Amino acid sequence: MPKRSRRSVAWPGTVVSRPFFERPSTDVAPQLLNKILAGADGRAGRIVEVEAYVGSMDPAAHTYRGQTPRNAVMFGPAGHMYVYFTYGMHWCSNCVCQVGEGVLIRALEPLHGVDLMYEARSWGMKERDLCRGPARLTQAMGITGAQNGIDLVGARDGFAILDDGMPPPKALVGGPRIGIRVGVDLPWRWSVPDNRYVSGPVARGA
């Protein structure tokens, strides 16, 4: 018998390690495409849409005006998860990169544990809508404020980013970021081309 781990289900691929995250979020974000967000209970989805946030120059970033109690995790070690509460009812999840920068995960293509995702969302809904949107995917994956600050590296805290060998898309599809009023012109949103699980419109021409 192999030694018992906290992972109740075998994860596909290898856990992405810390140096991957210790870079500018605009470098990390496109390379997160086609990687996998996985939970210890077997729920997992392929990352098909991301957004970079750069505190130092980005008025839309939570970290733009410096450290506060809410955004403290974003000023901590790379490779941790920053989970914030918004619009009075939704949780959104980010990967922390270099200090003050992070990548918002905006959409997943469901891969494993789809029955648990339906249970967490709603049994009648379309599979396409399970994880299409940053707050939908946290609900589907079981991510809340309880996960704010957990380490995505080391497989200790129940969630990880996995690499199963699928590379990021060759031709990146970009577009304006969504749901913000300032900094909309910064082209820091990326998605997998022609993927039906992407949450928003893609820009014409790149």
Next chain:
DNA sequence: CGGGCGATACCCT
């Protein structure tokens, strides 16, 4: 499948 609209509580000024 895309657009318009109300709901909701926490954060920061």
Next chain:
DNA sequence: GGGTATCGCCCGA
């Protein structure tokens, strides 16, 4: 006190 890194529901195509 104002604004929010959103969603589900409804409508029409």
